[in-house]
Amino acid sequence: MLGTPVDPTSYDYRRAALDSVHFARVLDRWWQNVRRAAGWNVQYAGAVELQRRLAPHAHFAIRGTLPRRLLKQIAAATYHQVWWPPFDELAYPVDKPPVWDVDRQAYVDPKTREPLPTWGEALDALEEPDSRPAYVARLGRIDARGIEQGTKDAERSIRYVTKYVTKDLTDQAKPRTDAQKAHFDRLHAELSVLPCSPTCANWLLYGVQPDGVKAGLTPGRCTGKVHQRSTLGFTGRRVLVSRQWSGKTLADHRADNRAWVRAILAGGMADIEEHDQPADDADGSKRYRFELARPEDPDVPPLEHRLLRSISARIRWRADLDTARLRTAAAVSATDQPAALAA
Template identity: 70%
Template sequence: KVPVWSPEVGAYCDPASGQPLTTWQAALDALDDEDATPADVIRLGRVDARGIEHGTKDAERAIRYVTKYLTKDLVDNTHPRTDPQQAHFDRLHAELAVLPCSPTCANWLLYGVQPDGVKPGLVPGRCSGKVHQRTTLGFTGRRVLVSRQWSGKTLADHRADNRAWVRTVLAGALADDEATPAEDANRYSFELARPEDPDVDSLAVRLMRAVSERRRWHAELEHARAASSPTGTAHLTLAA
């Protein structure tokens, strides 16, 4: 009994009653109801959600640890090698095939809710998200997941905080005064570069230049941090 698209209403409707499904915004508003309760509750005990912050003692070590596992081959980790593993994998795939993976996932239609940005042609169970695919089963495709319920910030907010922190450290250690000069809006001009342009270097040269620039930025940042610290000792760690 999959909901069907109604061109007259411009929404998905229940095939039996013909009534439109709950809109995405109405479903979100229902979550704010004081009497609303979650469908499932899983208690995992105490969770230490400190996160990783610039300038902390364990930041570099934690980033190296996380990066180690992020770069592992996902397909090898999910490949079943025994019959019990295969049976578990098949059951998990069947479950994830009908669970919503994002606000725009077509699987919301199976739960009586129209996906965000609803449009005709959605088929539940055929979402192209990585979380549903057998080779990337359960993997959402994002390297960083920010919970707004915890921090109240988006990824863009965190990037802005990081940039502000870097500017603060560099301005205090490398500039003659605390004032940051305003950039000239006409300092740069941009145009689309083409591979045949004589002033466009090869990809290998551009990659090596980018790596060199990142290493220089890192060295300047570590120097600024050391100059502004009470001990004045620099600890330089460059990622390979």
Template identity: 50%
Template sequence: MSIAPTPVTKIRAPLAADVITATAEQYGVCIRPFTMEVGDTSTGALRYVGIPCGSTVESVCGPCARKARALRMTQCREGWHMAVEPVDVRRDPSDEQKALLERRADLVSAYQRADAAGDVAADDLREDIRAVDEELHATGVTGRLPHPDGPGAKTAPKRSTRRRQDTPNLPRRRVEKRTVGREYAGGYRPSMFVTLTCDTYGPVREDGTPRDFATYDYRRAARDAVHFASLVDRWWQNLRRVVSWDVQYFATVEPQKRAAPHLHTAIRGSVPHEVIRQVTAATYLQVWWPAHDQLTYGDGCLPVWDGERFVDPDDRRPLTPWGEALEAVEEPAHVARFGAQVHSKGILGGTEEAGRHIGYLTKYLTKSTGEVVTAATGRQREHHERLHAELAVTPCSPRCAVWLLYGVQPLGVTSRTTPGHCKGRAHRRSTLGLPGKRVLVSRRWSGKTVAEHKADRRAFVLSMLEGVGIKPTERDPAQLVWRKLAPGDTNAPPRAHLLMHAISERIRWRAEYDSALLAAGVARPDVSATQPLAA
């Protein structure tokens, strides 16, 4: 009888890079910063600064993700049980915002010219416009920006606004200009925690998989997921009209075990549970899109580009343009509704229960959608594959390339468009149709943006330091010129150097802050322990 040899385990010493990364995470330093070159116009000196990546996914950068979650928790806490109306003050546009808008205007003009000429550069220009829009919103700009395709891009035939006969009516009242809920006897001002789910698509097991794959309604599940965000918007509209005041909310979208999205939301003010249930039962979303129940083209036979538009591969007949297909619609292609399961609960501010629900609201914010939607068994994997297969042939927008499979030419097609292949996140295997925005916050929730909450934290730390005579050295922003280094730039210092410098700064900042708190006689909160003190 032979005896199997015992495997030999060799314990290796950690690499220096691993030690640096672990230490950086311990002190809350971004582990994957990008490098900026900073020039001082007054002295002519150049230095290189590591800028935090700002990732919200812990598996990508734990320190940045945890800071982002802490800011969201602060935002949720400050707005949930407000006793006074938030002050809405509009700032004057900054020079940076004006410059970005000028750049956007130039890009839109170039995009419209390229789109009209059928130039393949139109897609790249559209991506540039989207990137500028993200920069504008990051600077604090709110509201919708003009659509790149012009004023007629969003127009659609007028539809009847009469409510469906299969849905209960709702009272419609004038919405008052207040966001704070009423105060009850004894000084109590309760708020709400509400959970909304999608409708049922068939019986499921405890692991979220269907009892019968053949009868599970994957088509309706896919369409509900694609239009879930719009359905939620309609719910807020209906709730405000019924309760007659401007309800404010902080909500997060998460997947259930069956991979259907559901909504957890904190609502400022108290709403009767019966009203919550009535509004949910009466809320629906009609999707007035061309019918997309039966595929016109498949893998072996796809529309082709003739130089100006997509045509049938056999008879060269042009596909129906989006506008004409929309004009011919006589009934909604889909009607989305919430499920009957509605959970609502009253919460008092400042209680342990309120803190526990804030943690519950934000528990998945440091995970990517793919890390939340997991499959541990063969049945779960099969369920996800079937849902993804349906999402792959479900159009996600009027610009979706999937429309070409149904004989409809969507908006913005070019020679680079591939029939049936859309880059929208609704078609990705890792997301299974979940909306891109994980956090939904109303404009008057806390009266502040996330950037303003971050500035408040920094101002608090600086005030504590100034109280004990410590004033961090700050340079005049007007004297600094920032430049992002291109990939492969030989002047860029190694990442390890940036991390070591940031760790050294963080140790000094923490020591200064601890001494300030010791002088004030208070304990140091963990949230502020890693707050940067200097620009």
């Protein structure tokens, strides 16, 4: 069955869950290694999705040229070490976790009443020379392809990468069959008991008090994004674009957005926004002079009125923009009709 293990009984769900949890950090390490190996500030843009088998998968476009052999070598050498206390096996079941001791202000064993090691004590144990990381996440395989500007492959690749920007993380991974649903539930069950961070309540299940311990922690019920069914372990940013990908500043992007809105509205809201901006007179002198408004100024309305006015303006602008979009889409679809239908 597509998207499910061949043998679910032997499938390593723990490893699959941990790879999802730490995939974002592996990606960060990958781009660090790429830039170090290339010797220049590599720029990239792409998005992360879940495959049907529920493994995180990324699609990226890189500006510039790098040998495929080099990229594969970097991928093989990219990994992330998780230096946390060991969490190989559960020390306590979910239904019988450690309990909070008010007098000691710590979680204790429900039978012996001995306090669990604190987070600091657990980290101190990792200072031993023979200590090893709790887990090592590796990048895996990559499929690097060259793209030449102006070719059909370039257009197809751009559509292939950008289509994931508008999709949800789990669009491709929604279970449809009973086998896929069972696979989805099994992976989510594994994620529900794994620690997601040093402050995760699930550390109590492994005999360690989480960092910043406090009363009221419920193991197996951590509210972190790692444990949610909508993310299945992935917690990083889904759309990743390097800062210098477009070569534009934030002010440039704002100007582009404003120009796009004005082009769509074609004189509707654009006129309103034009009046909202400072304009110059014909002789080049400033038409308006701005100064900081003070609360005691008689022409300054109350804060509640200003907030409601801003909200009303935003709602009106959004409605005008949606109307203009629909009008533009209708005009384009009408011009795209065949001649026989148009007649």
